[in-house]
Amino acid sequence: MECCQDENLRNCNCSYPGCERKGKCCECVTYHKKRGELPACFFSESAEKTYDRSISKFIADN
Ligand code: SF4
Structure with missing residues (x-):
């Protein structure tokens, strides 16, 4: 399967x-999942810029 990195970006x-x-969603999800986090695309623009990818930040953001 070909990587859709350009489209993902x-x-x-x-x-x-x-x-x-960046743009390698499989690696991005795996990296953050291992840390108990979520990738940037789960967050609003302002929350994403804090670089806090925690579940508690996601909940506070929604
Ligand atoms: S969300 Fe995390 S792993 Fe994904 S591109 Fe941004 S910094 Fe990298």
């Missing part, structure tokens, strides 16, 4: 600079 709201997982 068009829909990615992550503003964290320099992350090599």
Whole structure:
């Protein structure tokens, strides 16, 4: 299966600079899941910019 990285990047709201997982959603989800977190795309624009990817931040954001 081919990676849709270019298409994923068009829909990615992550503003964290320099992350090599940007647009590689499978790696992004796995990374944050292992840490008990959610990826940037689960958060509003303002919450995403805090770089707090915790579940409690997600709940507070909704
Ligand atoms: S959400 Fe996390 S892993 Fe995904 S691109 Fe942003 S910083 Fe990287």
